[in-house]
Amino acid sequence: MNTVKIAIIGGGPAGLAAAIGAREAGEDSILVLERDRLSGGILNQCIHNGFGLHTFKEELTGPEYAQRFIDRAEELKIPCRLNTMVMDISAAGDGSSDKIVTYLNREEGLVQLRAEAVVLAMGCRERPRGALNIPGFRPAGIYTAGTAQRLVNIEGFMPGKRVVILGSGDIGLIMARRMTLEGAKVLAVAELMPYSGGLKRNIVQCLDDFGIPLKLSHTVVDIEGKERVQAVTIAQVDEHSTPIPGTEERYECDTLLLSCGLLPENELTSALGADISPVTRGPEVNESLETSVPGVFACGNVLHVHDLVDFVSQEAELAGRNAARFVRGEIPKTEIPDIRVTAENGVRYTVPEIINTDRLEDTLTLRFRVGAVYKDIYESVYLNDRRILHKKKKIFSPGEMETIVLKKSAILEVPDLKTITVKLEEE
Amino acid sequence: MEKRELTCIGCPMGCQITVTLDGGAVKSVEGNTCMKGDQYARAEVTRPVRTVTSSVPVTGGTIGQVSVKTAGEIPKDKIFDVMDALRTVRAEAPVSIGSVIAADICGTGVDIVATKNVERKAQ
Numbered sequence: 001m002n003t004v005k006i007a008i009i010g011g012g013p014a015g016l017a018a019a020i021g022a023r024e025a026g027e028d029s030i031l032v033l034e035r036d037r038l039s040g041g042i043l044n045q046c047i048h049n050g051f052g053l054h055t056f057k058e059e060l061t062g063p064e065y066a067q068r069f070i071d072r073a074e075e076l077k078i079p080c081r082l083n084t085m086v087m088d089i090s091a092a093g094d095g096s097s098d099k100i101v102t103y104l105n106r107e108e109g110l111v112q113l114r115a116e117a118v119v120l121a122m123g124c125r126e127r128p129r130g131a132l133n134i135p136g137f138r139p140a141g142i143y144t145a146g147t148a149q150r151l152v153n154i155e156g157f158m159p160g161k162r163v164v165i166l167g168s169g170d171i172g173l174i175m176a177r178r179m180t181l182e183g184a185k186v187l188a189v190a191e192l193m194p195y196s197g198g199l200k201r202n203i204v205q206c207l208d209d210f211g212i213p214l215k216l217s218h219t220v221v222d223i224e225g226k227e228r229v230q231a232v233t234i235a236q237v238d239e240h241s242t243p244i245p246g247t248e249e250r251y252e253c254d255t256l257l258l259s260c261g262l263l264p265e266n267e268l269t270s271a272l273g274a275d276i277s278p279v280t281r282g283p284e285v286n287e288s289l290e291t292s293v294p295g296v297f298a299c300g301n302v303l304h305v306h307d308l309v310d311f312v313s314q315e316a317e318l319a320g321r322n323a324a325r326f327v328r329g330e331i332p333k334t335e336i337p338d339i340r341v342t343a344e345n346g347v348r349y350t351v352p353e354i355i356n357t358d359r360l361e362d363t364l365t366l367r368f369r370v371g372a373v374y375k376d377i378y379e380s381v382y383l384n385d386r387r388i389l390h391k392k393k394k395i396f397s398p399g400e401m402e403t404i405v406l407k408k409s410a411i412l413e414v415p416d417l418k419t420i421t422v423k424l425e426e427e
Numbered sequence: 428m429e430k431r432e433l434t435c436i437g438c439p440m441g442c443q444i445t446v447t448l449d450g451g452a453v454k455s456v457e458g459n460t461c462m463k464g465d466q467y468a469r470a471e472v473t474r475p476v477r478t479v480t481s482s483v484p485v486t487g488g489t490i491g492q493v494s495v496k497t498a499g500e501i502p503k504d505k506i507f508d509v510m511d512a513l514r515t516v517r518a519e520a521p522v523s524i525g526s527v528i529a530a531d532i533c534g535t536g537v538d539i540v541a542t543k544n545v546e547r548k549a550q
């Protein structure tokens with residue numbers, strides 16, 4: 001059987017940065033497995049600019065950002081198998097913590113690869129339309145925004161001329177502008193929530209710039225057309241998301257784009273038996289970004305959905321570095337129990353959710369998201385009942401991932417640590 | 428006196444800013460929470476600019492489309508002129524990031540450059 005020290009599943013920004021992190025930590029034996037014909041992941045179709053402001057202090061397009069990491073991986077001579085689909089990851093079952101990664105490609109056929117550590121970097125996919133519960137027929141002309149993005153930007157094919165978009169996530173906003181620039185008429189963007197989950201900048205530069213109305217607290221109540229979409233009716237909703245009769249507006253159109261959120265791609269992770277968080281829908285991880293299955297690490301959108309690729313790269317580098325520590329036996333064994341981070345008062349989740357101070361490097365980075373828009377409120381971190389962080393912010397919004405960095409030395413100052421709590425507080 | 432309503436894109440607050448103009452000169456900026464918003468609003472009402480990104484067909488390459496952008500920002504009111512001009516632009520592989528695909532697009536003084544590497548397809 002082929003063997004490798006670290007197998008990396010997915011060659012998007014997360015997989016590439018994890019591979020670079022592992023190599024820079026001194027690991028020689030790494031293999032990246034990517035099902036697409038190119039590495040770079042979703043960034044290949046994100047041709048708009050706005051990537052990498054944090055990392056490179058300049059605004060890159062998605063493909064440019066990806067290329068920097070592809071170049072670095074090549075410089076470090078990290079092998080990447082393209083057109084290679086990973087089918088399964090399971091325990092070697094011989095008492096070791098090794099994994100058997102089963103993959104398929106045209107040159108080698110079905111291959112079993114034995115790896116000492118695995119980094120999961122499979123990204124996410126869009127919520128399919130079946131999950132959206134829109135009544136009516138299922139005519140042609142309904143696409144997820146990401147599919148439309150691939151068609152327009154990669155295939156050079158315009159899916160329609162008159163468009164309604166449901167959901168105001170960033171991909172939907174970006175596609176409103178993209179289709180407008182390509183000559184389509186985007187009639188409206190309907191958003192179920194009373195706020196948009198998209199970035200302000202995208203609302204201004206993708207909708208306002210072109211006079212496209214954003215209809216908050218609206219949803220699609222009817223789709224007309226048997227073969228092809230002919231019209232879409234939207235209506236306002238009340239606080240229980242129920243359509244309000246009499247508020248219907250009908251738009252004649254040939255296309256409906258759905259931009260209703262992303263879900264981490266975790267079939268392989270669940271089959272492997274890793275614990276999945278019901279909130280993030282990604283695996284639960286500890287401070288080393290290791291899942292509940294020892295030697296299996298996770299990063300990027302497969303772990304939790306990110307809006308900024310810079311944070312994906314940072315997180316992935318840490319996962320790669322820890323995978324290298326794992327194969328060298330450098331992650332210390334510990335006697336003290338793990339601590340579960342509690343998310344309270346508006347904080348929906350944290351990643352990581354499990355901490356062990358013995359395994360911690362110099363700092364602990366906690367990322368979190370809130371469940372609604374909050375203004376002039378404090379983010380707080382409690383270790384047991386001692387508050388060690390209390391910071392006021394003008395705004396928290398569900399669309400923006402928040403980051404807290406704690407020093408290990410500050411954490412160790414608290415004796416007999418049992419609980420870590422992250423919450424929002426009025427004062 | 429002319430009033431213009433803007434949403435600041437400086438941070439997630441998205442302050443609603445009102446700019447009062449008198450014959451093109453900014454008289455007042457209101458509604459912003461910080462100076463960043465003031466600067467944004469002044470620039471936006473006097474000389475709004477944008478980066479345009481798109482993709483154009485590429486011949487002889489391993490893929491069929493190459494993504495492109497304006498190498499710098501262009502006046503906002505030129506966006507559709509640039510898009511129209513791009514409709515007839517073709518690139519030829521190989522292309523590398525930064526290669527000029529169309530020089531001085533629409534007399535803006537700004538080039539259209541590739542944002543992706545496309546290798547030449549082996550014969």
Ligand SMILES: Cc1cc2nc3c(=O)[nH]c(=O)nc-3n(C[C@H](O)[C@H](O)[C@H](O)COP(=O)(O)OP(=O)(O)OC[C@H]3O[C@@H](n4cnc5c(N)ncnc54)[C@H](O)[C@@H]3O)c2cc1C
Pocket residue numbers: 009010011012013014015033034035036039040041042043046048049050051052084085086087121122123124146149170171265268299300301302305306307308309310312
């Ligand atoms: C449409 C869109 C617009 C965005 N816009 C911005 C923006 O403007 N600015 C910004 O900073 N960020 C943006 N982001 C966020 C950022 O680009 C993503 O968070 C980032 O690309 C995630 O990286 P990833 O490597 O985790 O996932 P991906 O990029 O999705 O990569 C995952 C890779 O894994 C591969 N894979 C999956 N399953 C398997 C398998 N079984 N076997 C082999 N390979 C597999 C996939 O083919 C893919 O290449 C955007 C994201 C999306 C989706």
Ligand code: SF4
Pocket residue numbers: 435436437438439440441442458459460461462463464465
């Ligand atoms: S004015 Fe300041 S606080 Fe308001 S949105 Fe702009 S940057 Fe944010």
